[in-house]
Amino acid sequence: MPTLAERDHAVLWHPYTQMQTAPLPVPIVRGEGSWLIAEDGTRYLDGISSWWVNLHGHAHPHIAERVSEQLRTLEHVLFAGFTHPAAVELAEQLLALLPQNQARVFYSDNGSTAVEVALKMVLQYFHNLGQPERRTFLCFRNSYHGDTFGAMAVSSRGAFTQPFWPLLFDVEFLDVPVPGHEQEVLSQLDILLTRPDVAGFIFEPLVLGTAGMVMYAPEVLDELVHRCHQRGVLCIADEVMTGFGRTGPLFASALLPREQPDIMCFSKGLTGGTLAMGLTTCAAPIYAAFLSDDKMKALFHGHSYTANPVACAAALASLELTSAEACTHQRQRIADAHAAFRQEIEGQAGIRQVRHQGTILAVEYDPGEGTSYFSRLRDAFYQLAIDNHVVLRPLGNVVYLLPPYCTTNEELELLYAVLRRMRALVLDFLPAPTLPEYLHD
Template identity: 60%
Template sequence: MNLAERDQHIIWHPYTQMKTAALPVPIVRGEGALLFSEDGKTYIDAVASWWVNLHGHAHPYIAEKVAEQLRTLEHVIFAGFTHEPAVTFAERLLQILPAGQSRIFYSDNGSTAVEVAIKMAIQYWNNLDTPKKKIIAFRDSYHGDTFGAMSVSARSAFTAPFWPFLFEVEFIDVPTAGKEEESIKQLEKLAAQGDIAAFIYEPLVLGTGGMIMYKPEVLDKLMAICQQHGILNIADEVMTGFGRTGRTFATDYLQQKPDMVCLSKGLTGGTMALGATSCNEKIYEAFLHDDRSKTLFHGHSYTANPVACAAGLASLDLLLQPETQESINHIAQRHAAFAASIKDLPQVLEVRQQGTILAIEFYDGATSYFSDLRDTLYSFGLDNGVILRPLGNIIYVIPPYCITDAQLDQVYQTLKGMQEIVAGKRQHPRPDSIMLHD
């Protein structure tokens, strides 16, 4: 049996209906933006392996730093102990994080980074003996798959079996074009109630919601309203962090600054799992008390794993190099040019682009994760040597920063081919408007 057949007998894959799914593609090696399969095929990783890979696969510099750390210290309990990689990484993260962040709490992944922020926010008010327990989030948001993260995410088919167990959240509209004022009014009304603990948001780009994008100016207004009413702001930068939006963090486009920031995905350059939640000193000081019950009782076995921190430090070295920053700008410019070239095609409902993130929403009757178009586009991408994982009828590109012009050309050519597939499916003209994200 080959690797895929062996896999089918024992593995349960994420986000996969195992009864109907095709055999997984067995990958045996990676280099740069490329992945190589067991049967000798080559694929461009145009989604950075679920948005985590910044600098390319099997990067020699990161590998070297990880190997050095493995020969020194692989892990140590982080309660009552510390180590150089965790301290140095926290110091360096705080140098580049939005102004005001002063503490780093390590965890394991994006969902746990969000869980930590939620618990910090709720316990912050509890420690201050102030009855604030509600959280505000965007209606189409996604913050992870653990229960707290699910609670502050959109109610969808993904979470339907668990709805009775999720805590109540106040949802407001995403402030996309034409909805800015309504979103602001919704937040103002909720903020006036006086019982809101925090507002959690994906800054500028809602990833799993369909790469929905909105302007920094309106987020500044929403955050300012929260600050005026004593509501904590939580920036979920798990996907948008480390250059994805064109700047180091999406928050760097804003005047207002958050109280907490959630990080993962690009945190280690895609090398291994690590999460981090930063907070300002105000949050931290609310947990300093002679009463031990006011402690933040949260932790993970692999909290601040030294090897993961070493990978994060190496990735940060690479991210801050001028060549990487030039690559980020170059990818953004190429995305913008390609978006302009296809935006008026009748098969294209909308093109969205922010930094290195490009999303094309094809007209398919209605936007849905379960669109039949999804499997067709996914298979077409693989047939053309490009890994693209559609969100229903929305196709997106978030490549590693090392991707070459030739590889980007191949990705864009594949996207043009997808447009032709959609064109073949429909004969009627592009509508003037359509209900998005049903």
Template identity: 55%
Template sequence: MMPDSSKRHTPDSQLNLTERDQKVIWHPYTQMKNALPHIPIVRGEGVYVFDEDGKRYIDAVSSWWVNIHGHSHPYIAQKVAEQLNVLEHVIFAGFTHEPAVLLAERLLPILPGKQDKVFYTDNGSTAVEVALKMCLQYWDNKGRSKTRILAFKNAYHGDTFGAMSVSGRSIFTDAFNSLLFDVEFIDLPNENNISYLTSHISNLKDTACFIFEPLILGSGGMLMYEAKYLDQLLSACKDTAILTIADEVMTGFGRTGTYFACEKLTNKPDIICLSKGLTGGTMPLGVTTCTNEIFEAFLSDDKLKTLYHGHSFTANPIACVASLASLDILLKSETLQNIKRVEAKHAVFLEEIKTHAKVKAIRQTGTIIAIEWETGNETSYLSNLRNLLYAYFLDKGIILRPLGNIIYILPPYVISDEDLDYIYAAIKSALEEI
């Protein structure tokens, strides 16, 4: 007899949504023992989300960096609704469909460099997994033993095992470090170490690939570095026959001021990983693109040279249509104007607070601005200041999710000047009060 768990999981009409959540949900990146009650969001509109009591919050972090055009965008919603009545999903092994082909046709020409093929997955982590497998198997298919992987210290590329392996060792990976494959981590390039780094890379003949977050290391603390030094690293990789992977999961689709961060580079990557803003924040979808040179290394009568990777929801038609609608909006002139407007507003705010005693460091790239709070201790994701800041801004109706003692603003591009000014004013108040 099957166990009767109906009573245990039946919604209790006497409980509110937060209380019901506490009974059945395990939230991400959350120590559930002492977690604050989770705020029940019932709808979204533009840059705002609303809780069940009607309180409005400015989504200043784009709901984990995914929402670029605002919540519940009517144009994206319309296209998704239309697709639901045509084809919701079909297996992508042995079959294809118009939304997937059209998205690839529209995406490839606007990507930096010469990207020729699209491989669909589900999210940023899986896009990275595919990129790593492409590189390692590329060399294996060519009969060459190249297995070393190069990455940046403090990098973050996702939470699956391959993605964790190429991410900097941190609290995110501590429990699994003995199980992760070896990776060589290097410092972010700057004027003092670039000569050493390029010389070092030229000696790494057994290296399969170099994976990097271009210009900004997101979860590592919104650490920023200059394109000209990354360019030199990519040049050294090219000269040493090291494949390069640009993880543009966070930086893609306008975040750095251009459509893609790698547009700022002379040397372009061999592989690009995309997700987050790809669908405008509507639903999950991942993309790994590559050059024809990489793709052709898998063409063979030998079936062992096949890229054996796939997901049940690969190239989901609804997600592809959402991405096409998001691209329509992204490529409008007014969207680029909004990106430049946000970028300019951030720059003015930076100048206003950069000398404040509690500002340990402040940095900006495109629509992203990060403020490192002075605590008297080293910067840490586990800083006690994090919860104080988080609660302070929530009370003011602003969602800012600090990385320890680092707060950042990464808003949808449609955010108004008034809402930006409100956020800036709240940060100034926090600098005085906390």
């Protein structure tokens, strides 16, 4: 009989994968806390929350129970002309936690579509106000906002999007205001804001994920947003990755001293990694611009699974866990451990930079060359992690940790040990480690 991986290879097409040369996928059959368990019983420590979605650990009993209960009550109902308790309760609870200016919730089904909704809100907002010429978006160079066409357009132009460049609408890119370059970026913004066609500024607050966990200060983002607001430009915070505690507070935007975004996008951790779901919130004036006796001013956007009750139930259960004091302590414990590891490894040979914000840690190695996403070093890093029973997804020469909040200090030390061995790989001198016995069922 063929294995699960062989059966997969015969029928499936995986994301971001060259199927002709890729090795067989690791067949996972069960999840347990921070661990993924393979078909042969091998245990893998999930150091990146399975693409940043899992907040509280795999197969969490509280979320599973709430999802099961909802499935026995109502699995789905169309959301045009109908509603249901879970959708209303989730919107009420989220709005109570979000910045005070957020007033309405629009449901979709993933991070890319949450961004698509936000972009369409901005463009139609100005159209409804009689300013259709305002259609240009500003975004950060090397940013990533999704893989649908609008989301690709406001993301960095790169190898992943090159076949589609002729079909993407034009945007204006700002450099990322990393420490030491803040004033330069503010000057770039000032020049762009003299244009009458600028409609919106979309950003990943404080951390650019796929760029290599590039980080910048809340104070400079606050000033960027402030200057946009002075010119009537709407600001979109893409909190798909940073939302629900990843950067410390529940939302990265909470760290801005004065300003708040007009629109916010969520997915990934929204349901604790249980079910696909997207969500876009907006301020009251944006919603008001769509209110009219003219039906053509409505927002004509939707998805078959908009506000799916089961996904809403998972999100409510996850939010309950995230808002608990115990979760706050878990996040702080991970942040403290990351800070201690950063202090240990920063400045060592083979390390270019270490970045840390909340539960996110990124180590940028310095191999001298071969730093692209497609480099052999990246593949060697990935294989080293798998060989040590750890799930990581290096971004070229940058390796990051973004673990579930239930990850213990002992498990964090396993992750740090792999990062140390990656430094050894760069320096090419340390022997392979011995695996702990408990890595097997």
